[in-house]
Amino acid sequence: MSILAWKNLLHDRVRLIVTLTGIVFALVLIAIQFGMFLGFLDTAANIVENNSADLWISAPGIPHVNGGSPIQESKRWKALQVPGVTRTANFAIFFVNWKLPNGAFETCQIAGFDLDSGMGGPWNLVAGRVEDLRGEDTVIIDDLYKTKLGVHKIGETLEINGKRARIVGFTHGIRSFTTAPYVFTSFKNAQNYIPMREHETIFILLRTAPGANLPAIKTRLLATIPGIEIFTHDEILLRTRNYWVFGTGAGTTTLMGAILGLLVGIVVVAQTIYAATIDHLKEFGTLKAMGATNGQIYQVIILQSALAAVMGYVFGISVALAIVGSTANTDLLIKLPWPVALGIFGLTLFMCMSASLLSIRKATTIDPAMVFRG
Amino acid sequence: MQPLVSVSHLVKEYGSGANRFRALNDVSLDIHAGQVLVLMGPSGSGKTTLISILGGILSATSGSVRIDGREIVGMPESQRPALRRDLFGFIFQGFNLFPALTAEENVAIMCKLKHVPQPARAAANLLESVGLADKRNAYPADLSGGQKQRVAIARALAGHPRILLADEPTAALDSVSGRNVLEILSGLARQNNRAVVIVTHDPRVLEYCDRIVTIEDGRISSDELRRHIPPTPGDIA
Numbered sequence: 001m002s003i004l005a006w007k008n009l010l011h012d013r014v015r016l017i018v019t020l021t022g023i024v025f026a027l028v029l030i031a032i033q034f035g036m037f038l039g040f041l042d043t044a045a046n047i048v049e050n051n052s053a054d055l056w057i058s059a060p061g062i063p064h065v066n067g068g069s070p071i072q073e074s075k076r077w078k079a080l081q082v083p084g085v086t087r088t089a090n091f092a093i094f095f096v097n098w099k100l101p102n103g104a105f106e107t108c109q110i111a112g113f114d115l116d117s118g119m120g121g122p123w124n125l126v127a128g129r130v131e132d133l134r135g136e137d138t139v140i141i142d143d144l145y146k147t148k149l150g151v152h153k154i155g156e157t158l159e160i161n162g163k164r165a166r167i168v169g170f171t172h173g174i175r176s177f178t179t180a181p182y183v184f185t186s187f188k189n190a191q192n193y194i195p196m197r198e199h200e201t202i203f204i205l206l207r208t209a210p211g212a213n214l215p216a217i218k219t220r221l222l223a224t225i226p227g228i229e230i231f232t233h234d235e236i237l238l239r240t241r242n243y244w245v246f247g248t249g250a251g252t253t254t255l256m257g258a259i260l261g262l263l264v265g266i267v268v269v270a271q272t273i274y275a276a277t278i279d280h281l282k283e284f285g286t287l288k289a290m291g292a293t294n295g296q297i298y299q300v301i302i303l304q305s306a307l308a309a310v311m312g313y314v315f316g317i318s319v320a321l322a323i324v325g326s327t328a329n330t331d332l333l334i335k336l337p338w339p340v341a342l343g344i345f346g347l348t349l350f351m352c353m354s355a356s357l358l359s360i361r362k363a364t365t366i367d368p369a370m371v372f373r374g
Numbered sequence: 375m376q377p378l379v380s381v382s383h384l385v386k387e388y389g390s391g392a393n394r395f396r397a398l399n400d401v402s403l404d405i406h407a408g409q410v411l412v413l414m415g416p417s418g419s420g421k422t423t424l425i426s427i428l429g430g431i432l433s434a435t436s437g438s439v440r441i442d443g444r445e446i447v448g449m450p451e452s453q454r455p456a457l458r459r460d461l462f463g464f465i466f467q468g469f470n471l472f473p474a475l476t477a478e479e480n481v482a483i484m485c486k487l488k489h490v491p492q493p494a495r496a497a498a499n500l501l502e503s504v505g506l507a508d509k510r511n512a513y514p515a516d517l518s519g520g521q522k523q524r525v526a527i528a529r530a531l532a533g534h535p536r537i538l539l540a541d542e543p544t545a546a547l548d549s550v551s552g553r554n555v556l557e558i559l560s561g562l563a564r565q566n567n568r569a570v571v572i573v574t575h576d577p578r579v580l581e582y583c584d585r586i587v588t589i590e591d592g593r594i595s596s597d598e599l600r601r602h603i604p605p606t607p608g609d610i611a
Contacts, residue, residue: 011474286470291459
């Protein structure tokens with residue numbers, strides 16, 4: 001019976017194109033909407049995700065990592081006295097004004113980190129060296145934002161909050177969720193750009209001994225240092241993501257877009273597969289009249305939809321990957337990791353087969369007069 | 375001589391209450407192997423209902439239908455596909471071929487359904503038997519009406535069914551193709567000891583049949599035996 005499923009699908013080219021177009025459209029919609037949502041999650045907290053600190057100390061009640069306020073740097077030394085803490089470092093993220101060559105301003109975010117510990121430093125460096133940030137007024141930006149920030153090459157100088165800044169390197173693919181790109185520099189340089197007093201920092205990053213009990217260390221730190229909030233890596237990641245995803249209209253919109261993409265995709269696939277199955281209703285009726293069991297008819301219908309799902313997936317995921325690839329060098333991040341691609345395959349199979357099941361009842365309860373009268 | 379098909383006091387009603395409609399009313403009929411029986415009657419007289427019940431596709435309201443000794447009235451739905459598959463070959467007015475399959479595949483799929491060994495070879499032999507050996511790779515869309523109906527006959531013959539049920543098999547055919555199809559069907563009844571039941575309005579069929587049963591308003595209004603069929607070893611003892 002498998003030959004009937006296969007040839008039913010391939011024989012009518014126009015119907016095949018219509019069916020596959022429906023599936024491909026739905027898949028691309030789902031893949032891109034979810035890819036954008038995943039990219040959104042990634043971009044919203046990439047500065048945390050790529051930070052190797054085990055614990056973060058901040059001022060109490062910060063809404064997200066980009067919303068910190070200054071705390072006394074001296075808390076570092078108190079933190080170091082807590083058993084299990086092996087290293088501390090200052091870290092600052094702060095919105096600043098970047099003066100363009102034409103005199104206009106762009107907002108960007110200074111990420112000032114401790115060069116010795118490396119915690120909070122840039123990743124994906126494609127030009128220059130992190131060590132070059134030891135020089136005065138030196139910064140590294142991402143090459144995706146060269147045009148936005150009016151930068152062409154290493155060595156160019158611009159102004160941040162009225163202070164000189166010299167480009168010493170470029171990263172690739174460090175996108176910012178907000179419209180303000182990250183500008184990496186040493187914490188020492190950052191103190192010049194950020195309006196905070198001497199001996200202040202935004203975060204204190206802690207590294208702990210391997211296998212250390214982080215909740216226990218947190219408790220001891222809170223008992224030792226008043227007026228702070230302490231996060232593990234996952235806690236500040238979650239707070240930042242939750243803020244941008246659920247606390248802003250933009251995040252909710254993207255999430256709704258992903259959910260709507262899924263719903264629209266399901267409806268399109270269901271309708272396409274249902275129509276493709278109903279097209280062959282007379283044939284299923286003939287099979288039934290001539291002695292095929294309902295099970296054998298189910299087999300043809302399900303196999304037909306599974307084949308359509310596989311073909312649609314191959315085309316759909318190819319188109320989605322091409323779209324993802326085309327955004328690689330833009331500030332829009334669409335992520336399509338293989339587990340998601342695999343999940344979409346499972347979803348496609350499920351959608352197609354479920355839709356075909358809707359038509360099975362019609363196929364197996366055909367009026368016999370229909371079979372005889374053609 | 376025991377009949378291959380024995381219908382006794384058959385009633386079929388559609389609907390319920392005030393909308394109840396009796397499509398077949400106390401129909402009794404015996405059909406013997408080797409016999410070509412033609413069912414005639416105006417549209418809506420109950421011919422298609424009768425052939426549907428004979429073929430195990432539709433359930434009767436009451437009465438008895440014994441096929442090859444098996445009572446099928448009241449037979450559970452789960453047993454009907456096997457009955458249809460093992461005892462019947464169906465030929466439809468609109469051919470009902472699978473357009474995506476070649477002539478040979480159309481026949482082979484039925485051979486597979488009926489568990490015929492080497493279905494492709496069996497299909498090729500059946501097509502040869504209806505004079506279509508050279509059309510085995512043609513799709514239905516590339517065949518004439520007569521050729522399509524001959525493919526449908528070859529398909530109906532898969533698994534050597536004892537009874538062929540044909541619904542208006544010549545309605546869509548020109549006179550030459552129609553006669554050709556009728557010659558094949560009558561030959562199948564006589565040479566292979568099958569019962570062939572043909573529902574038709576086509577007067578061309580009459581010269582090939584052994585018996586004409588006319589149905590009007592759900593009842594048999596006439597039953598004319600045109601040719602006596604001698605008992606054969608294929609009949610039930």
